Amino acid sequence: xxxxxxxxxxxxxxxxxxxxxxxxxxxxxxxxxxxxxxxxxxxxxxxxxxxxxxxxxxxxxxxxxxxxxxxxxxxxxxxxxxxxxxxxxxxxxxxxxxxxxxxxxxxxxxxxx
Amino acid sequence: xxxxxxxxxxxxxxxxxxxxxxxxxxxxxxxxxxxxxxxxxxxxxxxxxxxxxxxxxxxxxxxxxxxxxxxxxxxxxxxxxxxxxxxxxxxxxxxxxxxxxxxxxxxxxxxxxx
Numbered sequence: 389x390x391x392x393x394x395x396x397x398x399x400x401x402x403x404x405x406x407x408x409x410x411x412x413x414x415x416x417x418x419x420x421x422x423x424x425x426x427x428x429x430x431x432x433x434x435x436x437x438x439x440x441x442x443x444x445x446x447x448x449x450x451x452x453x454x455x456x457x458x459x460x461x462x463x464x465x466x467x468x469x470x471x472x473x474x475x476x477x478x479x480x481x482x483x484x485x486x487x488x489x490x491x492x493x494x495x496x497x498x499x500x501x
Numbered sequence: 502x503x504x505x506x507x508x509x510x511x512x513x514x515x516x517x518x519x520x521x522x523x524x525x526x527x528x529x530x531x532x533x534x535x536x537x538x539x540x541x542x543x544x545x546x547x548x549x550x551x552x553x554x555x556x557x558x559x560x561x562x563x564x565x566x567x568x569x570x571x572x573x574x575x576x577x578x579x580x581x582x583x584x585x586x587x588x589x590x591x592x593x594x595x596x597x598x599x600x601x602x603x604x605x606x607x608x609x610x611x612x613x614x615x
Contacts, residue, residue, distance in 0.1 A: 493543055
């Protein structure tokens, strides 16, 4: 079965510090992986996606993620946190021709001034 | 120039009532989805339509019935509302034929059943 696990439902970082949000996946076929961000009272917005073209994927707002097959991981990073990064982040796994996406349980990022 | 829009944004109703949520996308996508996000932010797909054809139908009570009059619209009708239906419902859309493309989400409809 396909699944996504996000480690840590809450992560707090200081402004200017490194952001690291963890995501591990389980998939029997090469996965499509995504990171989405959800700001309060809004819908989800795509940060970046992995589709096997390159293992290091750069996204919007300075975020990037690295696909590591050996570790079945797709962790999200940003070198320097900004107050505006405070939001809920979802890792997601796509599979199949029906575009079905399985979302992780989300990680709420808090940025401390 | 809203890409994916949903109406209403908030919906407060009594148990047992029937309600509908509407979704429209102007991105020219051929696939649309309904997701339910519970109070713990867990997001789960409910339905997906491709060119008006139902292609994903997760384990959802029969009280929920999606309808797609055309590929730009996907509505969700809920009969006999229950307390457990309280959640935020998101509509999304994407291209099916561009590999595995990103999904664009609407702003959500917060349903509260009293």
